[in-house]
Amino acid sequence: MEKLNVFLKKTWVKWSLIVLAVIILFFVLLYASIYFGLFGKVPTHAELGALKQAEATQVLDQDKKLIGKFYIYDRQPLEYEEFPKHLIDALVATEDVRFYEHDGVDNISLLRVFIKNILLQDKSAGGGSTITLQLAKNLYGRKDYALFSMLINKFKESIVAQRIEDVYSKQEILTLYLNTVPFSDNTYGIESASQKFFNKSAVHLTIPEAATLVGTLKATTYFNPRKSVERSQSRRNVVLDQMVKYDYLEAPKAAKLKTDSLIIKYHSFNHDLGLAPYFRALVKQELQAVIKEYKKPNGDAYNIYKDGLIVYTTLNATMQTMAEEAMTEHLSKLQVAYEASYGKNAPWTPNKSVFKKAIQSLPEYQRLKKTGISEKAIDDSLSVKRNMDIFSWKGDSTAMLSAKDSLQHYLKLLNTGMLSIDPKTGAIQTYIGGIDYRYFKYDHVSQSERQVGSTFKPFVYTAAIENGMKPCSYYSVDAVTYTNYKNWTPTNAGQDPNEKTDINYNLEMALSNSVNTIAVKVLNDVGISKVQEQVQKMGITKELPSQPSLALGVAEITLKELVGAYASFVNNSYGVKPYMITKIEDKNGNVIVDFKPEILEKQAFSDYTRQVLLEMMKATVNSGTASRLRNTYKLNNAIAGKTGTTQDNKDGWFVAITPQLVTITWVGNDNYNLGFKTTALGQGANSALPMFAHFYQKLNKDSKWNPITKSTFETPSNDVLNDLDCKLEKEDGWLKKLFKSKKKTEEFKGDE
Known part of the structure; x- marks a missing residue:
């Protein structure tokens, strides 16, 4: 002592x-x-017991397959019973082997870390963090306290962790952890990570897949499976070894699993990427508008980013994939042909007027112009190069480009729109608003109004038949000059307006071959107002021009509205309004609102008219302007259709009508000053039709789609068949030829 x-x-x-x-x-x-x-309020036991985590809104296709999410944090919760046992085992063996023994803070592990890491400098000792401590950090994050930040945060987390252990069972803690832990690519929760990296629910994760995701928790960027498969696979094997070490997995089985290559099926739910981005953007827009009208049971407003809503849509993800593949196959080749047709002196080159006008419309040009600097100074500023991502059909790339370089690159690109609906309901099956949502946010299905060209002609003929004109009415293919419309002379593609012809076509021949001169003559006879009324009955609300060129499709209509009108030809003469959301539920599965098909209340035309027009549009496919569906693409399905090309080949259209699916495709340049160089390249049969053809070929290859591809049209009545039983064309008699004027002029009276 x-x-x-x-x-x-x-x-x-x-x-x-x-x-x-x-x-x-x-x-x-x-x-x-x-x-x-x-140092800031520490959550109480009561607050911890009422944890609310932001949950992503899920967007599902018609088969309840996840196609997108709206979120601040990409998170989807699961219940404990839904986690595979090997997922839990992998997590505990790797992150916290004493999880079931401690109260949130593992003092034994901390002592081991202190002795090995600090005293013996053994870096292999690992950390002393537990799953519960990590959960505390995940839930409340860390703050910067300047001095002793790490220590303060660690103490706070230990307090929160112990309180979590007081409030929740071990199973509940694991559930909270797996639903909130951050994975690679800014993904929160095991379900979101599983969907993103393996395109499946966490419920179905295999042992190697579960080990892969658990392995990323050590360093989510370094072990990101998308960025480095090799590193991620090596880390996966470490997790499998840990499972063996702590008796969660037998060594022979682990050894076999370690020989398997890591295969990821990456599926991004980024708003700009993934399947059907234009569709999802429109769903989001509609969801935000609709959900404002509804309140939670407690009176609070819904938040589409936090409240875990479930949105059921009409889209068919498999068909959408096929449609997007078809679009890529066609547009990538068409783009090459489009550029080649113009050669080196193309209108998008800097010395051309189109390019100069486009430059002057740039927001940056206009901003610089307002500062008062010279044109040369503006040009110098727009010529400064910087690193930027660019779109290309060969694959995205990064390049040093100026604003002028970028404009030249994007000015030449063709764009597209494609929409397929169920004609009986208007349910949208596929939706392509453009070639790539990342670079082209403008939606060519719902936003873009383009001249519809010859796709308008069936509406003119529908009005004519509905108002008593017979299918075997004959019209001369001759051009006519309409003196009361500034001597306007509509002509046919490739026809000399002064060329004398003696041929007369019946309505079927005229429509199936898209004869301009006859379409205008039919409009003259039936009247513009009657055609406008007919179109309104079919569901098109856009105000149409009251002029003879209406027959040739100068009206600018959205693709979405156009397809709803065309549905009437296979929907008992009723037009439909295309729709995309069928039901919205809250996170607990309670229905907030559901939607029914919007079918127009009245028939737009008679059964007789419908059957006549269907036969005419079948002829368009069998022998008319869309016959390459049969000849080139070998499609033998029941298909009616109509091609469309606008003036100067600015727009190419194709309408495909089948008994169970109506599809419209459009192709053109966003800059309306740029059309196709030639009609052969730009006509709807070449620019727009192949996209549908590729899509339907894909459907034909799988018997799953037989209810669509093998469906047949209704059988026409005897009256229809009899009235169509006439020659398609006939020549003028010798007397008529004798007195026939070389150049015919008249007034257009169809608007009186």
Whole structure:
């Protein structure tokens, strides 16, 4: 005892004890100050018991397959019973082997870390963090306190962790952890990670897949499976070894699993990427508008980013994939032909007027112009190069480009729109608003209004038949000059306006071959107002021009509205309004609102008219302007259709009508000053039709789609068949030829 007293009286011992006491007191006071909220409020047991985590809104296709999400944090929760046992085993074996034994803070692990890591400098000792401590960090994050930030955060997390252990069972803690833990690519929760990296629910994760995702938790960027399969696979094998070490997995099975290559099926739910981005953007827009009208049971407004809503849509993900593949196959080749047709002296080159006008419309040009600087100074500014991502059909790339370079690149690109609906309901099956949503946000299905060209002609003929004109009415293909419309002379493609012809076509021949001169003559006879009324009955609300060129499709109509009108030809003469959302539920599965098909209340035309027009549009496919569906693409399905090409080949259209699916495709340049160089390249049969053809070929290859591809049209009535039973064309008699004027002029009276 005396020796101890002597030892304690030594100066260095005294000071050592004093320093130790001060350190202990410091830690005690710091811990107490944190505990009582001096460094920010620590969540209470009650608050922890009422945890609310933001949940992503899920967008599902018609088969309840996840196609997109709206979120601040990409998170989807699961129940404990839905987690595979091997997922839990992998997590515990790798992240916290004593999880079931500690109360949130593993003192034994901390002591091991202190001795090995700090005293023995053994970096392999690992950390002392538990799953519960990690959960505390995931839930509340960390703050910067300037001094002792790490220590303060660790103490706060230990307090929260112990309170979590008081409030929740071990199973509930694992559930909270797996639903909130951050994975690679800014993904939160195991379900979101599983969907993103393996395109499946976490419920169906295999042992290697579960081990892969658990392995990323050590360093989500470094072990990102998308960025480095090799590193991720190596880390996966470490997790499998841990499972063997702690008796969660037999060594032989682990050894076999480690030989398997890591295969990921990456499926991004980024708003700009993934399947049907234009469709999802429109769903989001509609969801935001609709959900404002509804409140939660407690009276609060719904938040589409946080409340875990479930949106059921009409889209068919498999068909959408086929449609997108068809679009890529066709547009990538058409783009090459489009550029080649113009050669080196193309209108998008800097010395051309189209390019100069486009430059002057740039927001940056207009901003610089307002500053008063010279044109040369503006040009110099727009010529400064910087690193930027660019779209290309050969694959995205990064390049040093100026604003002028970028404009030249994008000015030449063709764009597209494609929409397929169920004609009986208007349910949207596929939706392509453009070639790539990342670079082209403008939606060519719902936003773009382009001249519809010859796709308008069936509406003119529908009005004519509905108002008593017979299918076997004959019209001369001769051009006519309409004197009361500035001597306007509509002609047919490739026809000399002064060329004398003696041929007369019946309506079927005229429509199936898209004869311009006859379409205008039919409009003249039936009247513009009657055609406008007919179109309104079919569901098109756009105000149409009251001029003879209406027959040739100068009206600018959205593709979405156009397809709803065309549905009437296979929907008992009723037009439909295309729709995309069938039901919205809250996160608990309670229905907030559901939607029914919007079918127009009245028939747009008679059964007789419908059957006549269908036969005419079948002829378009069988022998008319769309016959390459049969000859080139070998499609033998029941298809009616109509091609369309606008003036100067600015727009190419194709309407495909089948008994169970109506599809419209459009192709053109966003800059309306740029059309196709030649009609052969730009006509709808070449620019727009192949996209549908490729799509339908894909459907034909899988018997799953037989209800669509093998469906047949209704059988026409005897009256329809009898009225169509006449020669398609006939020549003028010799007497008529004798007195026929070389150049015919008249007034257009169809608007009187």
